[in-house]
Amino acid sequence: MTSTALPTVTPAPDVPPVVAPAPERRRRPSSGLRSDRPGxxxxxxxxxxxxxxxxxxxxxxxxxxxxxxxxxxxxxxxxxxxxxxxFDAYTSLTSNPQLFTYLQNSVIVSVITALLSVIVSAYMGYSFSKFRYRGRRQLMYFVLASQMFPQALLLVTLYSVFSAYGLLNTYTALVLSFTTFTLPLCVWMLKGFFDTIPDELIEAARVDGASRLRTIHSIVLPLAAPGLVAAGLFAFVRGWNDFIFALTLAGPDKQTLPPGLVNTYVGEAATAWPELMAASLVVSLPVAIAFMLLQRFLVSGMTAGAVKG
Known part of the structure; x- marks a missing residue:
């Protein structure tokens, strides 16, 4: 028998499939308004x-x-x-020594209110953000619900309490009342800022042997500086602009600028409008300058925690 050799078949090289180009789609004209249009x-x-x-x-x-x-x-x-x-209205401001007393009272009350609000709200916000305990959520909602009541509605109650303890016509009455109303917003503002600080950073500090207070003071609070500035600025403005509580709870010696200006320039028979407007404009300058200098901290502090990434 004779053996016939089978022909060797050489495999064809791999040829990539030819893909037909997709037809170009016509771009439809946008029906919406474009910002580059002159109109x-x-x-x-x-x-x-x-x-x-x-x-x-x-x-x-x-x-x-x-x-x-x-x-x-x-x-x-x-x-x-x-x-x-x-410029007579502005020159008359310097000749009234009582205005400097009102200015001093406003600075003292506003600064102490800002410091006290930041200190208390920082610890409360950190507790709500990083600790887990029973009743935490209910307590958070209780703090937020306190903003639902009109502040003027509590004036009679606060007046009775401060009168019973002999705190009327003092800085303490103004600072406590202003701090009470600024705490809820400051707490929620700082809680949102503390939420953006990763828990791994706190755990790393705890592994290195840092105590809770050392972790808060050396790591967390420096990172939350924009939020602290925003909360302090809000509390400062609250104490600087208040009228009804400063008029009711403080006597003539402890009144701040808003009620002091009204008592000085607004009378039963006539009102010194140029002097009142000049004093109001001068009083508004410190707050306006503070907002211009600290606006980036205020924006970052108010929007902290809005987006989690």
């Missing part, structure tokens, strides 16, 4: 100017009235731009 840009600038003018018009009216002579304040028709400018 949209013009409308945005117009809305910004209108909103800015609405917000800054009271400030301008303060300035214009403070520079207007007293006999022309109620001229008719009212003038948007004063025809005659005088």
């Amino acid at each position: 949209v840009r013009l409308a945005s600038w117009a809305a910004l100017i209108v909103c800015g003018g609405f917000a800054l018009l009271p400030v301008y009216w303060l300035l214009a009235t403070s520079l207007t002579p007293r006999d022309q304040v109620f001229s008719y028709p009212p003038k948007l731009f004063p025809t005659e400018i005088t």
Whole structure:
């Protein structure tokens, strides 16, 4: 028998499949408004100017009235731009020593309120954020629910309590009342900031032998500095701008600037409007400067914990 050799079949090289290019899709014209259109840009600038003018018009009216002579304040028709400018209202502020007493009271009460609010809310916010214990959630909601009551509704109760303990007409009454109303928001603000600090960082400090207080003071609080500044600024403004509690709980010697200005320039027969407007403008400057200098801390502190990444 003769053996026939089978032909050797050489495998064909792998050829990648030919993929037909997908047909190009026609881009549909966008039906929405685009920001690069002149009309949209013009409308945005117009809305910004209108909103800015609405917000800054009271400030301008303060300035214009403070520079207007007293006999022309109620001229008719009212003038948007004063025809005659005088600085007598500002010079009269320096000749009234009682205003410096009101200013000193405002600084003392506002600074102590800010410090006390930051200290208490920092520990409370850290407890709500990093500790797990029974009743924690209910206590958090209880702190938040305290903001639902009108603050003026508690004035009679606080007046009775402070009168029973002999705290009326003192700095203590103002500081305690202001701190009571600023704590809920400060606590929730700092809790949201503490939530952004990873637990692994606290565990690493605990492994290294740091105590709880050392961890809070050396690691957590420095990282939460923007939130602390935001909470302190909010508490400072609350103590600086309050009127009804400072008027009721403090006597003439301990009153702050808002009720002090009203008692000085507002009378039963007449009101010194240029002097009142000048004093109001000068009083608003410290808060405005503080907001401009600390606005980045305020924004980061208010938005902390809003997005978890």
